[in-house]
Every structure is written in structure tokens, then in C-alpha cells.
Amino acid sequence: CGSEARSRTACAACGSAACAYCEACLAMGRSRACSLLLHGAAGSAVRGTAGGSPTAALGRWGLSAAQSAAAGAALRFLAEPPAGGSAGPARFLIWAVTGAGKTEMIFPLLQSILDAGGRVLVAAPRRDVVLELAPRLSKAFPAETVVTLYGGSPDRWKRGSITLATTHQLLRFKRAFDLVVIDEIDAFPYHNDPMLDYAAKGACKIGGKYIYLSATPPTPLQREAAAGRLPHAKVPARFHGHPLPVPQKLKILTVNRCLQEKKLPPLLVRSLSASLSRGAQVFLFVSRIKHIAPILELLRKAIANMPIEGTSSIDSERTSKVMAFRNREIRLLVTTTILERGVTVPKSDVFIMDADSELFDEAALIQMAGRAGRSKDDPAGRVVFAAPQWTRSQSSAVRQIKAMNRIARKGGYLRSVQELSNSRGFPE
Structure with missing residues (x-):
């Protein structure tokens, strides 16, 4: 595995009181100095066949x-x-x-x-x-x-x-x-x-x-x-030819302040309600697992008669909840960065509370924002960075998203305004 660190213990196999083994790759099985390790030789590498055409x-x-x-x-x-x-x-x-x-x-x-x-x-x-x-x-x-x-x-x-x-x-x-x-x-x-x-x-x-x-x-x-x-x-562009959604700023209190005051900022509630009213599935990301349950309680009080759930890496029901979210049985899902990748839900909007958290770097913010606008039926989506302050990570994430949109537009990979209007059913 490339590690040079070795530990030594008594070994029943070879009788040594200090037989070396590797801890770095222990999860793959114990590799001891006295045990046999085999590897075979492979032939020369081939080159791709399609370089010329x-x-x-x-x-x-x-x-x-x-x-x-x-x-x-x-x-x-x-x-x-x-x-x-x-x-x-x-x-x-x-x-x-x-x-x-x-x-x-x-x-x-x-x-x-x-x-x-x-x-x-x-x-x-x-x-x-x-x-x-x-x-x-x-x-x-x-x-x-x-x-x-x-x-x-x-x-x-x-x-x-x-x-x-x-x-x-x-x-x-x-x-x-x-x-x-x-x-x-x-x-x-x-x-x-x-x-x-x-x-x-x-x-x-x-x-x-x-x-x-x-x-x-x-x-x-x-x-x-x-x-x-x-x-x-x-x-720089998605398959449907629409630009990436650019995150919007929403200046609100921190999650901790919301929990102390036992209520969500009206601005956030209105924005979430607007997304739900337009039929969007809403991801609400928080930075810490411990915030999910109390935020969930406040959401259920603020937005009545709406199926709202929460999930995280320690939730044994995460898979079933994500499936229910995809099937629109759950409309708003409070979660962490465990769902920043690998989850595609049609017609999604993304809200990130405490977007200024040190736990959310540029890459995490871009990945979370990337849950929105993926479907051709709702390619715009909404992304909201909700936080009391604007950080370098948020600025960098927005800058990279805008840069990709510029590259896509310059390369001719984005559909024209006329095409976009027609795809939305607007008259010519």
C-alpha cells in the first residue's frame, strides 16, 4: 500500500515476538512480514485505437x-x-x-x-x-x-x-x-x-x-x-443546454441563533414556501447532524401540511427517505453533505443554511448547488446560500459556476434565448 510505518506484535504463525505488520491497509486484511504476498506480471500497456478519428x-x-x-x-x-x-x-x-x-x-x-x-x-x-x-x-x-x-x-x-x-x-x-x-x-x-x-x-x-x-x-x-x-x-454545460443555476444570497441568522430563538427567519420561510409552491423538491443542507432534528421541528411548525423529513450519515432509514423524496412522498429534506453527491432528484431547489460555515468549502458548496437544475423539465432550479455573512468559499463557488457558464456560452454549448423560450412553451 506504500506505507512505510510498521507495527510489531507477537506472531503465532512464525513464533517471532516482534513480527512486523502494516496498519495502513489493515481493513483489507492483516499483512505480516512472515506471510506470503504474491503479485503477477502484466504485459505492456496498449494505446487507444481512436486517436486519429x-x-x-x-x-x-x-x-x-x-x-x-x-x-x-x-x-x-x-x-x-x-x-x-x-x-x-x-x-x-x-x-x-x-x-x-x-x-x-x-x-x-x-x-x-x-x-x-x-x-x-x-x-x-x-x-x-x-x-x-x-x-x-x-x-x-x-x-x-x-x-x-x-x-x-x-x-x-x-x-x-x-x-x-x-x-x-x-x-x-x-x-x-x-x-x-x-x-x-x-x-x-x-x-x-x-x-x-x-x-x-x-x-x-x-x-x-x-x-x-x-x-x-x-x-x-x-x-x-x-x-x-x-x-x-x-x-462546462449540462446535457440539456441550460446554464448552471447561480446561487442567490439570503442574509439570515445562523442556525444556532434560530434554535435559540426557537423560530426560523420569515425571509427563509417565505423563500422555502415559494419553492414548494412552484412544485419543487427542496434540499435544505445544514452543516452539522445535530442541527437536523431541531430545524426539522421548526420547519414543521412554520410550514404546515407539508411532508418534511431529515436524514444523515447515521440514519438507518436514509436510503428509504431518499427514495421517498425522489417519489415526492417527501417534499423537503433536511440533510448534510452526505447527499451533496450522487443523488439526482428532478425539479429540485437547494437551500444551504450556515453557508458561511467553515465546514462548507468551495467544493462542497458547488456540489450541493449542483443538485438543482439537473432535469431537462426544470433546468433552471434555485440555489440559495443562506447565512449572516459572505465568505471566500461562497464567493469562489459563485465565481466558478459563473466561469463555467461563460465558457459554455463562448463554446456555443448553451441553447439560444429563442430555443429556451420555445422549450418553455412561450410564443415565438
Whole structure:
């Protein structure tokens, strides 16, 4: 796993009173100095097949113009010969706004490597994401064997041309894949974990390629991309061609003050009621789990006859509540950053209380805001930063959202005013 830290204990297997073992990867099983560790050798990495004609490779996937441009750039990257003397796998960043359709964009990249006889790995941060992606990959590549790996997976000893795994499972591989795709590189547990970064790079063959996917790349990667040291492509628009909703300011008291006064600010109640009245599903994010129950109580008093619930990472009923929220059985859901990713609910508005909290950095604010406007039936959505003060993180989040909208408009990826008017049913 790359860790150099060792612990020593008495070992019944070898009889030593100080047999070394690794604590960093203990969750994957104890690795002792006296135990056998096997790894096999893989062949040379293959190059993508579609570098000279990416248009032909993209045709079957039905991508938008913005998706096609990014996927085409990535295909050309895959077709390039490996750089001599490289310290690690060649890297490429796909920086795609929330709701841009990252999964669909990687299909032509996987096809390019598979057509050349290579093996591909797609790593995601959480088991639920892996389980969601598995049927989509199987449907997209019916002729390929898709192996799905996570803690307790029945596919543990299977081998396939496509491997889909949680990031910790990458420790099981050594130079096994021609292409490694890391989804949500800024998300827990991959972000800021040197062991998982080491595992991801180690899973890639010498001369192989390594692709990052993210809506909110970590600052070091953004700097590398800006300086030209990291080849990348931006996908600044969603598939429906509407701009990203720009967060609005709502100056209100902190959550703690609301709880002390035992009431919600009238301005917030009116704004929430307006969203509910227009038929929106409302995410209300708070910074701490302990705030969910008391805020829920105040909401139920302020907004009567409305199904309102709360959920968090410690809620055993979270899955069923999210499903009920999707089905409109719940109309307002109070939650934390546990739902900032991986949850798409049609016709959603987003409110973030204590948006000035130090727990909400730029990336978290962008991800939470990204729950709104994802559906083609309600592409505008509303995003509200509710807080007593305006912070650098809030400013940076708004700046990045506006910047992506400008890039999308300049690239011709946004629909014209006439098209938008017609899509809303307005007369010409």
C-alpha cells in the first residue's frame, strides 16, 4: 500500500515476538512480514485505437457537443505514445460540471482501450456508486465481462476486461490495467489519502493511462491544469443546454441563533414556501447532524401540511427517505453533505443554511448547488446560500459556476434565448 510505518506484535504463525505488520491497509486484511504476498506480471500497456478519428469513435454514444469535445480530447490523449522517463502513468483530467454526464463520457474511452485488447479499471469512492454503475456498464458493453469489487463482493476472484471497484480495492492490483479511471477524485475516501493515490497509480501498467473525473478538482490539480502541466478538458454545460443555476444570497441568522430563538427567519420561510409552491423538491443542507432534528421541528411548525423529513450519515432509514423524496412522498429534506453527491432528484431547489460555515468549502458548496437544475423539465432550479455573512468559499463557488457558464456560452454549448423560450412553451 506504500506505507512505510510498521507495527510489531507477537506472531503465532512464525513464533517471532516482534513480527512486523502494516496498519495502513489493515481493513483489507492483516499483512505480516512472515506471510506470503504474491503479485503477477502484466504485459505492456496498449494505446487507444481512436486517436486519429475520434469522431467515428464518439458517434454511437449520443453525446452532447460539450461531452464530445472533452471525450475527443481524451481519446487523442489515450492514443499518444507513453512519455519516456515518466515518473508514473500519464494523467488527463476531465473537469465536468455537476450533471454533465461524466459516466457517458468515459464509454468511448473504455471502448478505445478494449478494442486494442486492453483492460480497464473504473474506481468510484463509494459502494453505492459502484453498484449503480455496474448495470450501466454491462448494458453499454454487453460483450465484455464486468467485474464489480467492493467489501464483501462475490466477484473478488473473478477477472474481466472491465473492472469496477471502490478505491480501496485498488490495493489488490499491481500494474494490471491499461487505463485507470478515477471518478470523483475530490471525494472521500480518495481525497487526501496518499495510500489510495499510491494504489491507483500502482494498478496502472507501465506506459498505461490515468484519467481523473471531477466537478470540483482539488486546488493542486486546478493549478497544474492552468499551468499546462496537466492535460485536461472542461465540460462546462449540462446535457440539456441550460446554464448552471447561480446561487442567490439570503442574509439570515445562523442556525444556532434560530434554535435559540426557537423560530426560523420569515425571509427563509417565505423563500422555502415559494419553492414548494412552484412544485419543487427542496434540499435544505445544514452543516452539522445535530442541527437536523431541531430545524426539522421548526420547519414543521412554520410550514404546515407539508411532508418534511431529515436524514444523515447515521440514519438507518436514509436510503428509504431518499427514495421517498425522489417519489415526492417527501417534499423537503433536511440533510448534510452526505447527499451533496450522487443523488439526482428532478425539479429540485437547494437551500444551504450556515453557508458561511467553515465546514462548507468551495467544493462542497458547488456540489450541493449542483443538485438543482439537473432535469431537462426544470433546468433552471434555485440555489440559495443562506447565512449572516459572505465568505471566500461562497464567493469562489459563485465565481466558478459563473466561469463555467461563460465558457459554455463562448463554446456555443448553451441553447439560444429563442430555443429556451420555445422549450418553455412561450410564443415565438
